[in-house]
Amino acid sequence: MLGLKRTKRGCQTKMIARVLLLHAVLVGQVYGNWDIDARIVQGSNADLGEALQFLKEYDAEASDMCFRVSTAQWKYATNMTEANKRKMMEEQALKAKFDKLTWRKAITFDWTRIPDVEVKRQLRMLTTNTRASLTDDKFNELHQLISEMKEIYAHVRVCPYAFNGEKPMFCDLELSDVQKIMASSRSHFELLHIWKEWHDKVGTPMKNRFIRYIQLTNQAARINGFLDAGEEMRFAYEDRDFDNDLAISLQKIQPLYKELLAYVRRKLIDTYGPKVVRPEGSLPAHILGNIWAQDWSNIPDIVLPYANFRNFDVTGEMLKQGFTPLQMFQMAEEFFTSLGLKPMPPEFWRHSMLEKPNGRRVQCTASAWDFCNRVDFRIKQCTEVDMKNLITVHHEMAHIQYYMYYADLPHLYRDGANPVLILLRFSRRRRKCCNTFGVQPCAFPKSWTF
Numbered sequence: 249m250l251g252l253k254r255t256k257r258g259c260q261t262k263m264i265a266r267v268l269l270l271h272a273v274l275v276g277q278v279y280g281n282w283d284i285d286a287r288i289v290q291g292s293n294a295d296l297g298e299a300l301q302f303l304k305e306y307d308a309e310a311s312d313m314c315f316r317v318s319t320a321q322w323k324y325a326t327n328m329t330e331a332n333k334r335k336m337m338e339e340q341a342l343k344a345k346f347d348k349l350t351w352r353k354a355i356t357f358d359w360t361r362i363p364d365v366e367v368k369r370q371l372r373m374l375t376t377n378t379r380a381s382l383t384d385d386k387f388n389e390l391h392q393l394i395s396e397m398k399e400i401y402a403h404v405r406v407c408p409y410a411f412n413g414e415k416p417m418f419c420d421l422e423l424s425d426v427q428k429i430m431a432s433s434r435s436h437f438e439l440l441h442i443w444k445e446w447h448d449k450v451g452t453p454m455k456n457r458f459i460r461y462i463q464l465t466n467q468a469a470r471i472n473g474f475l476d477a478g479e480e481m482r483f484a485y486e487d488r489d490f491d492n493d494l495a496i497s498l499q500k501i502q503p504l505y506k507e508l509l510a511y512v513r514r515k516l517i518d519t520y521g522p523k524v525v526r527p528e529g530s531l532p533a534h535i536l537g538n539i540w541a542q543d544w545s546n547i548p549d550i551v552l553p554y555a556n557f558r559n560f561d562v563t564g565e566m567l568k569q570g571f572t573p574l575q576m577f578q579m580a581e582e583f584f585t586s587l588g589l590k591p592m593p594p595e596f597w598r599h600s601m602l603e604k605p606n607g608r609r610v611q612c613t614a615s616a617w618d619f620c621n622r623v624d625f626r627i628k629q630c631t632e633v634d635m636k637n638l639i640t641v642h643h644e645m646a647h648i649q650y651y652m653y654y655a656d657l658p659h660l661y662r663d664g665a666n667p668v669l670i671l672l673r674f675s676r677r678r679r680k681c682c683n684t685f686g687v688q689p690c691a692f693p694k695s696w697t698f
């Protein structure tokens with residue numbers, strides 16, 4: 249076992265460090281410009297050569313590990329057998345051990361005293377936003393909790409709404425059914441029932457696990473030198489004025505958001521009445537067309553103005569022309585190459601799963617994969633021929649573009665520029681956008697709204 253052996257003295261030192269840390273924070277807050285770095289650093293090695301050597305080895309090993317884990321995860325996601333699941337869990341466990349070992353080596357360095365900016369940044373990335381600082385027991389417990397919560401999420405089944413008060417025969421709706429009902433039903437009772445069913449059945453068994461998960465992540469964050477996991481997560485944005493910057497952005501968009509909210513609320517009241525939607529209140533989460541209320545694009549029939557211009561849907565045309573999923577991906581590739589971006593590599597066409605296969609269980613959630621070896625990139629999507637899927641195809645392929653463009657960077661940098669969820673929208677008027685808006689909105693990456 250890769251035990252984190254902590255001596256009594258180590259503990260005491262840590263306690264003292266924590267008291268000092270608290271002091272530093274209090275004093276720092278008084279003067280307002282304390283440096284977070286001092287809290288985070290644990291080791292004292294500032295030798296640039298050794299740091300470079302360590303990072304070089306890490307890069308090779310981590311890429312290799314990432315390839316193995318991704319491969320096992322892909323096999324399971326596209327062929328959900330017990331054997332594939334076991335293999336995936338084994339690889340994930342090896343990766344967890346590797347992460348722990350990496351962390352132990354990385355904390356021996358004092359990156360604040362290393363002059364090289366890149367080395368500094370990579371060492372900082374390896375020693376923060378990691379749970380590897382937990383003891384073995386707690387580290388394993390955390391991974392166990394995460395995998396249990398994923399299991400719960402994947403296997404929840406809910407009861408359909410009983411329209412005429414009869415008990416439903418089967419309670420076998422899964423997430424994809426739930427999403428379809430949320431998008432298409434306009435019965436307030438059915439929507440409320442499904443929303444409540446899903447949240448009760450997902451949330452209840454997860455609750456205690458989630459509370460424990462938060463405890464453990466906060467513990468790890470404190471060992472890493474932060475006040476809690478929230479502060480540690482914000483640190484990853486590499487913006488010392490993050491809270492303030494966010495507040496300013498929010499202030500800027502709030503007037504627009506308020507108008508949008510008032511408008512959508514008015515339209516929802518027109519459909520569901522003031523008993524369901526309070527004229528002065530917030531929007532009920534269950535009638536926005538999405539189980540998480542995070543995307544309102546499924547209710548154009550309710551909210552879009554100008555009825556005559558509503559029909560942006562090319563599904564009928566796609567069906568008429570006999571489109572196949574493969575053609576949809578070829579079309580997306582043509583879109584990206586027309587912008588001067590890269591075509592999909594041969595590995596993409598050879599290994600991707602572009603349609604739901606027969607005869608085996610697969611995870612249908614559309615996703616884009618980077619196998620960390622600079623050549624193998626894939627999409628998994630149970631593509632159906634309609635416009636929604638056509639948009640998803642473009643969205644996923646845009647992820648692949650990112651993967652290909654940062655393939656030559658160090659492993660640690662092959663990710664989004666920061667942890668913000670990248671909400672990438674493909675312009676529905678993509679063919680026309682260059683003429684309509686001038687070149688700028690179509691240029692990489694400005695045509696994608698984040």
Ligand SMILES: *[C@@H]1O[C@H](CO)[C@@H](O)[C@H](O)[C@H]1NC(C)=O
Pocket residue numbers: 327329330331332608
């Ligand atoms: C699915 O995985 C099993 C191993 O669990 C394997 O025997 C089978 O060939 C796989 N099927 C496909 C289509 O890859």
Ligand SMILES: *[C@@H]1O[C@H](CO)[C@@H](O)[C@H](O)[C@H]1NC(C)=O
Pocket residue numbers: 411412414
């Ligand atoms: C209840 O719904 C089912 C299926 O929609 C229908 O066949 C049945 O006649 C309904 N029963 C009543 C009492 O309305």
